[in-house]
Amino acid sequence: MRLEVLLTRQHRVCHSFAAIAVMGRGGKFKGNRGGGRGRGGGRGGGRGGSRDAAPGHRAYQTYPDVVKEHKRLEQYYNDLLQLPEEETVEFWAALKRELPNSFRFCGSKGHALAVKRLLQTRYIPEITRITHDGGHVEPPKPVPWYPDSLAWSMTTPKNVVRKFPPFAAFQKFLVSETSVGNISRQEVVSMIPPLLMDLRPGMVVLDMCAAPGSKAAQLLEMIHRGEEARIRQVVRNFTGSSISTIKTEGELEEEAAQLEADPSDDGRATGILIANDADYKRSHMLIHQLKRLSSPNMIVTNHDATMYPSLRIPNPQDPSKPNYLKFDRILADVPCSGDGTLRKNVNLWKDWNPGSALGLHLTQVRILVRALQMLKPGGRVVYSTCSMNPVENESVIAAAIERCGGSEKIEIVDCHDQLPLLKRKPGLKKWQIMDKSGRMWSSWEEVEEFIKTSEDGLAPGRLVDTMFPKPEAADLPLERCMRVYAHQQDTGGFFITVLHKKSEFKAKPEEARKQPAANGNTSGRTNGTTKRAMDDQDDTEAAAKKLKTAEDPSTADNETVSADTVTPEPVADSVPEVQPSSEVTTADEPVTVEEPTVVSEEVSNDEPAAEEKPTADGDEMVDAMPAEPSAATPSAETQSSEKPETERKKKQQGPYEEPFKFLKPSHEVIKNVGEFYKISERFPSDRYMVRNALGEPAKAVYYTSGLVRDILVFNEGRGVKFIHGGVKMFVKQDAPSADVCRWRIQSEGMPILHGYVGEERVVVLTKKETLRRLLVEMFPKFTDGEWEKLGEIGPRVCSLGLGCCVLRIEPEGDDEDFNEHMALPLWKSFQSLNLMLPKEDRSAMLLRIFNDTTPLINMSNQKQGGNKTDGVQTKSEDAEVKTEANGDAKADELNGDVETKAVEDSDKMDVDEDISEGSVPLAVPPPTSEPAEAMVKSE
Numbered sequence: 001m002r003l004e005v006l007l008t009r010q011h012r013v014c015h016s017f018a019a020i021a022v023m024g025r026g027g028k029f030k031g032n033r034g035g036g037r038g039r040g041g042g043r044g045g046g047r048g049g050s051r052d053a054a055p056g057h058r059a060y061q062t063y064p065d066v067v068k069e070h071k072r073l074e075q076y077y078n079d080l081l082q083l084p085e086e087e088t089v090e091f092w093a094a095l096k097r098e099l100p101n102s103f104r105f106c107g108s109k110g111h112a113l114a115v116k117r118l119l120q121t122r123y124i125p126e127i128t129r130i131t132h133d134g135g136h137v138e139p140p141k142p143v144p145w146y147p148d149s150l151a152w153s154m155t156t157p158k159n160v161v162r163k164f165p166p167f168a169a170f171q172k173f174l175v176s177e178t179s180v181g182n183i184s185r186q187e188v189v190s191m192i193p194p195l196l197m198d199l200r201p202g203m204v205v206l207d208m209c210a211a212p213g214s215k216a217a218q219l220l221e222m223i224h225r226g227e228e229a230r231i232r233q234v235v236r237n238f239t240g241s242s243i244s245t246i247k248t249e250g251e252l253e254e255e256a257a258q259l260e261a262d263p264s265d266d267g268r269a270t271g272i273l274i275a276n277d278a279d280y281k282r283s284h285m286l287i288h289q290l291k292r293l294s295s296p297n298m299i300v301t302n303h304d305a306t307m308y309p310s311l312r313i314p315n316p317q318d319p320s321k322p323n324y325l326k327f328d329r330i331l332a333d334v335p336c337s338g339d340g341t342l343r344k345n346v347n348l349w350k351d352w353n354p355g356s357a358l359g360l361h362l363t364q365v366r367i368l369v370r371a372l373q374m375l376k377p378g379g380r381v382v383y384s385t386c387s388m389n390p391v392e393n394e395s396v397i398a399a400a401i402e403r404c405g406g407s408e409k410i411e412i413v414d415c416h417d418q419l420p421l422l423k424r425k426p427g428l429k430k431w432q433i434m435d436k437s438g439r440m441w442s443s444w445e446e447v448e449e450f451i452k453t454s455e456d457g458l459a460p461g462r463l464v465d466t467m468f469p470k471p472e473a474a475d476l477p478l479e480r481c482m483r484v485y486a487h488q489q490d491t492g493g494f495f496i497t498v499l500h501k502k503s504e505f506k507a508k509p510e511e512a513r514k515q516p517a518a519n520g521n522t523s524g525r526t527n528g529t530t531k532r533a534m535d536d537q538d539d540t541e542a543a544a545k546k547l548k549t550a551e552d553p554s555t556a557d558n559e560t561v562s563a564d565t566v567t568p569e570p571v572a573d574s575v576p577e578v579q580p581s582s583e584v585t586t587a588d589e590p591v592t593v594e595e596p597t598v599v600s601e602e603v604s605n606d607e608p609a610a611e612e613k614p615t616a617d618g619d620e621m622v623d624a625m626p627a628e629p630s631a632a633t634p635s636a637e638t639q640s641s642e643k644p645e646t647e648r649k650k651k652q653q654g655p656y657e658e659p660f661k662f663l664k665p666s667h668e669v670i671k672n673v674g675e676f677y678k679i680s681e682r683f684p685s686d687r688y689m690v691r692n693a694l695g696e697p698a699k700a701v702y703y704t705s706g707l708v709r710d711i712l713v714f715n716e717g718r719g720v721k722f723i724h725g726g727v728k729m730f731v732k733q734d735a736p737s738a739d740v741c742r743w744r745i746q747s748e749g750m751p752i753l754h755g756y757v758g759e760e761r762v763v764v765l766t767k768k769e770t771l772r773r774l775l776v777e778m779f780p781k782f783t784d785g786e787w788e789k790l791g792e793i794g795p796r797v798c799s800l801g802l803g804c805c806v807l808r809i810e811p812e813g814d815d816e817d818f819n820e821h822m823a824l825p826l827w828k829s830f831q832s833l834n835l836m837l838p839k840e841d842r843s844a845m846l847l848r849i850f851n852d853t854t855p856l857i858n859m860s861n862q863k864q865g866g867n868k869t870d871g872v873q874t875k876s877e878d879a880e881v882k883t884e885a886n887g888d889a890k891a892d893e894l895n896g897d898v899e900t901k902a903v904e905d906s907d908k909m910d911v912d913e914d915i916s917e918g919s920v921p922l923a924v925p926p927p928t929s930e931p932a933e934a935m936v937k938s939e
């Protein structure tokens with residue numbers, strides 16, 4: 001077995017996508033895919049795809065070289081950063097090397113630690129033994145500044161991990177755990193902003209530019225921090241239940257502390273995350289990413305962040321007047337030119353252009369100002385980019401602070417003592433700006449001088465005054481901004497600033513910008529903004545005019561500003577109102593992001609497809625700004641596209657979204673599930689909803705937290721584009737008899753509900769081997785004495801009533817691989833059982849707990865042709881199943897109980913299994929060979 005890697009240590013020419021040749025078993029060679037990007041061709045320099053060579057022959061994949069040189073880029077940052085000579089060499093050397101792989105263990109802390117332990121005990125020892133080219137492979141290392149060592153990084157290139165057989169087990173682990181959401185393939189620097197938010201349970205959080213969602217996932221985990229322990233404690237207190245993983249005094253104390261952190265809803269998390277993105281397609285990638293965390297405390301919206309709508313919430317003091325939601329924490333991880341991602345996005349070496357940054361400055365300022373407006377006094381905004389250009393960084397911070405009332409209102413937080421092991425550089429206080437032509441400018445005055453003598457009276461490129469350092473803001477502590485460079489800890493480049501809102505303010509409108517005189521005479525201009533910026537202004541103006549602000553008294557000031565002289569504030573000072581949907585169509589038109597070639601931190605030059613999900617081979621989510629203008633980021637060209645206006649708007653807006661309709665606790669279905677599962681009254685019954693205009697459960701019932709419900713209810717019909725919310729709690733299921741509940745508990749809702757389900761519908765599993773059997777075998781039989789093979793759960797299963805129940809896993813013994821408490825949905829038919837889990841979850845669990853890659857066995861298929869069992873359908877049964885399935889599909893169609901394909905995929909797996917499982921036994925006689933107790937149905 002031999003591995004040849006021509007890696008990227010050379011600095012002049014990149015072979016990062018070139019010439020990785022791996023001889024697999026039987027001499028079969030698979031070429032490398034095009035670079036760091038997962039699918040659809042190279043993110044970076046390489047294209048060309050892979051090909052298989054004839055067995056026994058070694059083939060080499062070659063990709064076009066990208067020359068890692070860019071004179072202007074190098075000149076600009078050498079002048080700007082003024083790093084010592086030695087460091088400058090390291091800086092460029094790092095940017096020319098391939099980026100290490102990195103990933104983060106996610107989910108609840110206990111779970112994340114358990115998966116991390118496997119890496120340390122099972123895979124790192126294996127990796128350490130791997131050699132190639134005579135040397136040992138460097139195993140993954142924890143990122144030193146990441147709490148609890150939950151983030152890791154490794155220098156072995158992704159392609160080697162994917163293709164070199166000794167890595168197969170590790171690769172399988174990464175893929176499997178990524179697919180079920182226990183590992184997030186995320187760039188190391190992209191993990192920084194959420195860690196600086198000081199986010200605590202109970203907080204109300206907004207992520208304004210969230211897709212594809214790696215940071216949003218971090219934020220959501222923080223909102224749920226400690227929840228498991230809290231709920232355990234509360235449930236134990238009120239039921240005396242056996243649910244407990246507590247083993248030591250210390251753990252008990254920790255649990256008590258957690259309860260104090262967010263006590264008001266019986267330990268359930270009360271905070272929320274609203275994750276937003278202006279791009280409809282990308283916001284569905286975001287949904288896919290966040291949905292894996294099964295959080296009822298999350299909403300996804302699809303708005304232009306520069307004019308993010310104010311959201312109504314109830315006003316307990318005066319129910320006739322709505323309150324508006326303000327946030328404790330906001331992340332503004334804005335669209336940027338992305339030159340901090342040069343290591344991953346090799347094409348930037350040829351495509352870099354200072355115009356990208358200039359074209360984004362105004363949008364970035366507007367997003368940040370809007371963030372500060374929506375923040376509670378005392379709250380925090382974290383602003384971040386993966387760009388090194390001060391035009392997108394320090395100048396945006398300074399401009400936004402100035403517009404929001406200066407340092408008296410907004411403070412740059414000194415974070416030097418945060419994440420002490422993270423190496424960083426202070427923000428810049430002085431900088432020059434390079435325009436599109438490469439000319440350097442030191443001040444706005446210089447630009448104004450130029451304008452006076454220029455023929456057209458226009459500023460060059462897209463220069464505007466707020467891009468420049470301001471002498472009057474010399475005291476602004478911009479050094480508190482954080483810059484992270486590639487060479488400091490072998491990462492990408494990043495910029496982060498934490499802002500603290502001291503008190504409310506009225507944001508100043510953007511500076512006046514007048515058209516230059518036709519003859520080029522600029523007299524009368526207030527600041528000589530470029531033609532392009534004026535185009536921005538016009539668009540913003542049009543959209544802003546359509547934004548009704550009537551209900552918010554604080555918007556009055558903005559409306560008095562004369563539209564012909566001043567770029568109107570696209571958002572109200574605090575809470576601009578949204579419109580009924582038809583009007584919002586226009587108000588939401590993206591108006592400012594106009595640079596079509598911008599890229600972002602985890603960027604690609606290929607626009608991912610709408611349905612694109614994290615790649616099955618465990619790539620990180622593609623956090624890409626589209627190379628082509630997206631709906632959210634139209635170029636000037638697309639603005640004036642030949643497409644009919646209505647079509648363009650429709651495309652920007654995405655398809656019609658079904659409303660969220662909450663069910664009354666007295667609704668028949670809610671009463672039915674409550675009775676069947678004996679759900680405790682401590683579990684709220686007024687937070688169930690469906691997604692269709694009729695408001696009747698057709699296929700699924702969702703559950704949300706209290707605040708999510710209030711937001712969805714109070715903003716219904718206001719044109720706010722909510723595109724996701726709630727956890728699927730119950731799914732309609734064909735039932736074997738009338739007394740069996742037709743709504744089974746969905747696996748994603750199980751962690752939320754199981755503690756409140758009555759013991760009548762609970763089966764307790766304690767032995768590892770029993771779990772293994774249930775994972776490997778689909779539809780294991782319990783009749784004809786087969787129940788004995790089901791170990792400790794056999795007798796209980798026989799006595800249990802038909803239908804869905806909770807399989808509560810309470811491991812006994814000290815097996816480190818089997819010590820996590822879990823609850824899974826189990827379905828009992830007349831003769832067989834089935835764990836209602838998607839296949840990928842079963843396989844992941846088998847690998848995690850048993851280090852087992854046994855293929856799953858469908859026991860019902862196995863018996864086909866022999867005994868007629870649960871899995872074998874008679875014609876009439878088959879017809880019934882199909883009718884049921886069609887009926888559901890029809891109902892869905894009629895009721896529009898829809899989600900996108902990307903969102904539904906994993907559930908489909910469940911549904912498919914349901915159809916072959918839950919509906920089968922209708923005509924099968926009850927078993928006769930169980931022990932006596934098995935004949936006594938519990939219900």
Ligand SMILES: C[S@@+](CC[C@H](N)C(=O)[O-])C[C@H]1O[C@@H](n2cnc3c(N)ncnc32)[C@H](O)[C@@H]1O
Nearest residue numbers: 209210211212213214215278279304305333600
């Ligand atoms: C740097 S990426 C965000 C990465 C994301 N925070 C993460 O960690 O996965 C920037 C995002 O901003 C979105 N975007 C661009 N213009 C926007 C606007 N005006 N309002 C809201 N989102 C915008 C893009 O679609 C893109 O997904």
